[in-house]
Amino acid sequence: MKSLVAFYSRTGNTRIVAEALAGALGADIEAIVSDTQGKGMSQLVLQTLLRTRARIAPPKNDASLYDLVVVGTPVWARNMSGPVRTYLEQNKNKFKSVAFFCTYGGSGSEKALKTMEKLCGSPAAGKLDILEGDVKSTEYAADVKRFAAKILESQH
Numbered sequence: 001m002k003s004l005v006a007f008y009s010r011t012g013n014t015r016i017v018a019e020a021l022a023g024a025l026g027a028d029i030e031a032i033v034s035d036t037q038g039k040g041m042s043q044l045v046l047q048t049l050l051r052t053r054a055r056i057a058p059p060k061n062d063a064s065l066y067d068l069v070v071v072g073t074p075v076w077a078r079n080m081s082g083p084v085r086t087y088l089e090q091n092k093n094k095f096k097s098v099a100f101f102c103t104y105g106g107s108g109s110e111k112a113l114k115t116m117e118k119l120c121g122s123p124a125a126g127k128l129d130i131l132e133g134d135v136k137s138t139e140y141a142a143d144v145k146r147f148a149a150k151i152l153e154s155q156h
């Protein structure tokens, strides 16, 4: 089975989880590239709330070549980040099977994951949220392994 982990990360937390997950799944990895780096927190929150379209660079990997795509985002304003919204809008029709994960400070992860699932229009093979504090203390490793096993199991 061929899997892809596609993620956006502004400050590195989601990247850490994405890399661990890609290792556990034996997946290729796609770092979504966007122009949010120079923007301030309040500007990003406003853009997320208004759903202003974030621009992203063309992906390096063709999602349609994978049996499973796992998409990861930081939670912004209790939702998915703008770059991940753009990625899903542009690629959701290519997904055969999809799962989601997020990192977050303390609120809105469930809503963000549900919104991602709704946007893609089919039930997720799995959903995982990891607190940013747990990423820093590597508390997340067992959760990532369990999540990887669950989504691999769902593919049979």
Ligand SMILES: Cc1cc2nc3c(=O)[nH]c(=O)nc-3n(C[C@H](O)[C@H](O)[C@H](O)COP(=O)(O)O)c2cc1C
Pocket: 008, 009, 010, 011, 012, 013, 014, 015, 041, 042, 044, 045, 073, 074, 075, 076, 077, 078, 079, 103, 104, 105, 106, 107, 108, 109, 131, 132
């Ligand atoms: C613009 C912005 C909005 C955020 N909004 C939320 C939020 O609504 N709820 C939450 O729990 N954390 C929120 N956070 C914290 C991030 O979700 C958290 O730090 C995450 O791990 C960052 O991931 P990254 O390092 O991959 O960019 C926000 C961070 C930013 C920059």
